[in-house]
Amino acid sequence: MSTLDTNLLAELVTTALERTAFVMADFADPVEDGADFTPSHFALLTYGGAGSGTIFLEADDGFVRELAASLLGVEQDEVDTATHGQDALNELSNIVGGSVVIALGGDDHRFLLNLPQTASRNQAPDSSDQSCQCLLESENGLLRVHWAPGAASAAAA
């Protein structure tokens, strides 16, 4: 497989959330829920090697609070979203990235992951025919995940 679609990307993300943090998420309505989505935290992960690509996550306060609280084993109101929440989102981008390269290249893939980075809204990859994104809803918030092939190579060129 050399590409991803929205369904597979969503499956990789929901599996990462469930296995790592016991956070359940499902598809949100991109029109209805997307209109209310006000992301406040952003994370970026690129990979290179046999090919390159970008995974970009954007999440609202409710989502990162829920994710961080679950990872830390604390109540949601004890979470500092600026530190714990952002760290949790960065780590999620790392885990999703690890799953994406296996989905793209199988067990013998030759991709190499770079370190996850705290990002800003304007670092979201441009949409193309090959890219995809999914909007997911957890109990307390929304998460949008973008995948775009080749963006890292393009940026480095």
Added chain:
Amino acid sequence: MNCNILIVDDSPILRTAIKKVARVAGFDDDHIHEAGNGQEALDILETVWVDLVLLDLNMPIMDGETFAQEKSKRDDIMDIPVVIVSTESNKERLQRMAELGVVDRLHKPFEPEDLRRLISKMLGVKA
């Protein structure tokens, strides 16, 4: 449990999550050590005897592979078992890690129970 465990991961929140599992596996906080990169881990190994290292690979300052290379050069710590806990699945890199003496691997995403079982297995504790 009197064994010491060293968690090496650049994500503070993931270290906390792993620490939580280590507690469930029987470790008290005095026996759980943390490092944010390979260099910090080597510094800790200078002063604390550790029975098991849980090692992330992709980290700033000193990554897990460099840590394993440095550790393998030192007679006093080369035999400490290392388990990779990482998103890494590149076979060439994992092969290099195996050659450096890494004994097992847990791929992220993992369930806490997978980690608890692995820790118990590595330290010979009944699960």
